[in-house]
Amino acid sequence: MGPVLNGLSKLQSVENRLRAAKAKLTRCRRNVVIQESQVRNLQNAFQAKKEEIQLTQVQYDRLELEMRSRDADIAKLRAVLNTAKTNKEYAAVLTQLNTTKADNSKNETQILDLLKDIEADQAECKEMQRQIEEQKQLLEKTRAESSVLADKYEAEIREIQQEWDEAAKDIPPEPLEIFKRVAETYDGQAVVEIASPDDKKKAHSCGGCFMKITSESVNLLMSRDELIRCPNCTRILVLADSQG
Numbered sequence: 580m581g582p583v584l585n586g587l588s589k590l591q592s593v594e595n596r597l598r599a600a601k602a603k604l605t606r607c608r609r610n611v612v613i614q615e616s617q618v619r620n621l622q623n624a625f626q627a628k629k630e631e632i633q634l635t636q637v638q639y640d641r642l643e644l645e646m647r648s649r650d651a652d653i654a655k656l657r658a659v660l661n662t663a664k665t666n667k668e669y670a671a672v673l674t675q676l677n678t679t680k681a682d683n684s685k686n687e688t689q690i691l692d693l694l695k696d697i698e699a700d701q702a703e704c705k706e707m708q709r710q711i712e713e714q715k716q717l718l719e720k721t722r723a724e725s726s727v728l729a730d731k732y733e734a735e736i737r738e739i740q741q742e743w744d745e746a747a748k749d750i751p752p753e754p755l756e757i758f759k760r761v762a763e764t765y766d767g768q769a770v771v772e773i774a775s776p777d778d779k780k781k782a783h784s785c786g787g788c789f790m791k792i793t794s795e796s797v798n799l800l801m802s803r804d805e806l807i808r809c810p811n812c813t814r815i816l817v818l819a820d821s822q823g
């Protein structure tokens with residue numbers, strides 16, 4: 580291989596390391612984002628639970644008010660019962676009194692159920708608060724760790740970028756442009772080796788997309804320092820060390 584293809588091959592290996600370092604930086608930052616959203620989700624669930632408790636509390640207050648007002652009714656009906664002048668009147672007031680009492684005891688059951696709900700929800704809230712605190716601590720820990728790691732990765736990236744610039748320096752502008760464009764398309768993989776067939780009668784193929792590569796292209800690569808691109812995927816083809 581001549582200097583251009585050789586240069587592109589070297590640039591490819593630096594490109595690989597550069598991409599790997601950038602991916603590590605992205606992953607380490609994403610960890611923080613994921614945990615931030617976990618804290619937010621827990622906080623939202625906590626808020627929703629609190630609102631649920633408030634609604635139950637409103638219902639509870641209303642039922643309790645009803646019960647107290649019925650208690651007053653019951654007291655009044657008892658007084659009326661004591662002063663009833665006829666049996667008929669007595670029976671009518673007694674029926675009313677019993678109905679009111681029955682209503683109240685139904686009411687009481689409902690109130691107790693609501694109270695149980697509120698207590699269960701409050702316990703859940705407490706548990707949620709504990710989880711939020713735990714998750715927040717984890718987040719802070721991850722933030723601190725990520726920040727240290729990110730600094731390290733950023734330094735690594737700067738270093739590899741310098742190597743990249745150095746490796747790109749002697750490559751003519753046109754091939755370099757093509758390299759960059761193809762690298763963008765294939766997540767950094769711009770230069771691929773031609774795969775030799777196991778069976779000599781079979782064709783060579785592109786190391787990127789496995790499409791057949793003609794022997795003319797292979798011969799051209801052996802004799803000239805020119806860019807040959809895969810007709811299918813447009814990646815830049817080079818010969819493996821053993822081929823060139």
Ligand SMILES: [Zn+2]
Pocket residue numbers: 785786787788789790809810811812813814
């Ligand atoms: Zn290809």
